[in-house]
Amino acid sequence: MPVIDKRVDEYIERAAEFAQPILAHFRDLVHTACPEVKESIKWGAPHFDYKGNICGMAAFKAHCAFGFWKHKLLDQKNLNRDAMGSFGRITSLKDLPEDKTILSLIHQAMELNEKGVKLPKKKPAERKELVVPDELAKELKKNRRSQAAWDNFSYSHRKEYIEWINEAKTAPTRERRIATTIEWVSEGKGRNWKYEKC
Secondary structure (H helix, E strand, O other): OOEOOHHHHHHHHHOOOOHHHHHHHHHHHHHHHOOOOEEEEEOOEEEEEOOOEEEEEEEOOOOEEEEEOOHHHOOHHHOOOOOOOOOOOEOOHHHOOOHHHHHHHHHHHHHHHHOOOOOOOOOOOOOOOOOOOHHHHHHHHHOHHHHHHHHHOOHHHHHHHHHHHHOOOOHHHHHHHHHHHHHHHHOOOOOOHHHOOO
C-alpha cells in the first residue's frame, strides 16, 4: 500500500494549472515503479524515498522539474545534463520521455539505494598559498599581539582580510583597511566579525 503524504496532494493542488497533470503523472510513475516509496516534502517540494532519496519534483511559474538524487550515476542517454532537473524544463506532458524510460530510471535509482551506493564526494578545493601584502606584513611585525592573533587565525579569516585589502581601489582606502585590519586582528576579530553569531 502506497505511503501518501497529504502535503504532496496540497502541493499539486496549489501548483499552476499546467503543472498539475505533470506532477500527478510523475507521482503515479514513482508509485508504479516503487510501491514501497514514501512521500515527503523536503526543501519545500515533494520528494520520494526508498532506502534513501530517490527523486523529487517541483513546480515553478512556467515549468516543472523532476530530478533524481543520484542523477550522475544513472543511464545518461535519457537525461538532460545541461538544465535543471533530470529532464530539463517541463511545460507539458509532451516534454517527457516515454513512461517506460522514466520507470527504468526509477528502477535504477532504487537499485542504487538497495546496494547502498553513495554519490562520490566532491574533492575540497585546493587552498592557494596566501600572499600577505607587504604593508600588512610590516604592520603586523610592529604589533606582537596582532602578529600572534594573525598566526592563529584560520586560513579563511586571513584570506578575507587579504582580499579586502587587495580590493581597495585607492591608496588611502588601502591604508585605512590595513589600519582597521591591525586593530581588529589584535582583538581576535575576523573580517566579518559584525555578522558572526556570538
